Amino acid sequence: MDNKGLLYGVAAYVAWGLLPLYWRTIDELSSLEILAQRVVWSLLFLLLLLTWRRQWGWLAGTLRNRRMLLTYLLTAVLLTTNWGIYIWGVNAGFIVETSLGYFINPLVNVLLGVVFLGERLRRWQLVAVGSATAGVLYLTLSYGGLPWIALTLAFSFGFYGLLRKKAPLGAVEALTLETGWMFLPALAFLLSLQTQGTAVFPYAAPVVNALVPLAGLATTFPLIWFGLATRRVTLTTLGLLQYIAPTGQFLIGVLVYNEPFPCERLIGFSFIWIALFIYTTERILLSRRARMGYANL
Numbered sequence: 001m002d003n004k005g006l007l008y009g010v011a012a013y014v015a016w017g018l019l020p021l022y023w024r025t026i027d028e029l030s031s032l033e034i035l036a037q038r039v040v041w042s043l044l045f046l047l048l049l050l051t052w053r054r055q056w057g058w059l060a061g062t063l064r065n066r067r068m069l070l071t072y073l074l075t076a077v078l079l080t081t082n083w084g085i086y087i088w089g090v091n092a093g094f095i096v097e098t099s100l101g102y103f104i105n106p107l108v109n110v111l112l113g114v115v116f117l118g119e120r121l122r123r124w125q126l127v128a129v130g131s132a133t134a135g136v137l138y139l140t141l142s143y144g145g146l147p148w149i150a151l152t153l154a155f156s157f158g159f160y161g162l163l164r165k166k167a168p169l170g171a172v173e174a175l176t177l178e179t180g181w182m183f184l185p186a187l188a189f190l191l192s193l194q195t196q197g198t199a200v201f202p203y204a205a206p207v208v209n210a211l212v213p214l215a216g217l218a219t220t221f222p223l224i225w226f227g228l229a230t231r232r233v234t235l236t237t238l239g240l241l242q243y244i245a246p247t248g249q250f251l252i253g254v255l256v257y258n259e260p261f262p263c264e265r266l267i268g269f270s271f272i273w274i275a276l277f278i279y280t281t282e283r284i285l286l287s288r289r290a291r292m293g294y295a296n297l
Contacts, residue, residue, distance in 0.1 A: 005232020017248020045216030095253030101153030135271030
């Protein structure tokens with residue numbers, strides 16, 4: 001086990017788990033204004049980072065590749081949708097439901113692999129997906145409506161991951177291109193707010209004005225840490241670490257912001273937690289069998 005890689009992975013997922021505190025601290029801004037600020041400041045920070053690294057060799061070839069540009073336009077739309085729904089959900093008081101989206105995301109990835117990549121569900125994967133589906137159905141029936149925030153987050157990020165799986169750029173370069181696609185619409189929206197006199201930044205409380213530009217750091221640093229972790233630890237380890245983020249979000253929603261978590265919601269979540277336990281346990285066992293098989297060769 002690479003301890004440094006493990007620390008990078010923990011740092012990335014803890015940072016993502018704490019993001020609700022950040023968004024709620026700057027909720028003087030509307031969700032759309034926060035989203036636009038996040039896109040603009042993220043791109044500016046990424047440009048500085050790439051310039052410092054002298055890492056521009058990828059750009060010329062990418063700009064000449066129409067198919068790659070369109071792929072990253074689509075991933076940009078998916079990522080912006082995910083960011084926007086997440087920020088709105090957090091600031092509207094649905095942190096628990098946003099955490100649900102990231103709890104079920106690994107199982108959505110399994111489904112997308114079956115549908116689009118021709119992968120086959122193993123027996124225990126099927127049980128896990130069935131349990132998660134039962135949980136979503138129970139939440140739907142008990143609340144009289146689909147948990148649409150969670151499902152939108154899970155599927156938008158699932159499709160984002162599916163497209164990025166075959167895209168060639170590294171994490172930082174890809175995020176630069178994606179935020180580049182969204183930069184002009186985001187900047188136009190912020191300028192329109194200024195023109196109409198409805199912009200909150202930079203006229204908010206001093207602490208908010210100080211925190212808004214840090215959206216670029218809050219977006220990019222966890223991504224860099226995650227990228228460093230992926231090169232140093234096993235996918236099984238990353239699979240376990242990924243539950244840190246939604247667990248942190250869930251605890252913040254319930255313990256910090258006192259979001260309701262009645263028995264009906266506990267039952268629905270329990271189905272999904274059972275599914276994740278089955279899914280994770282099966283992955284660990286398969287990984288151990290594979291290592292033992294290699295050791296016996």
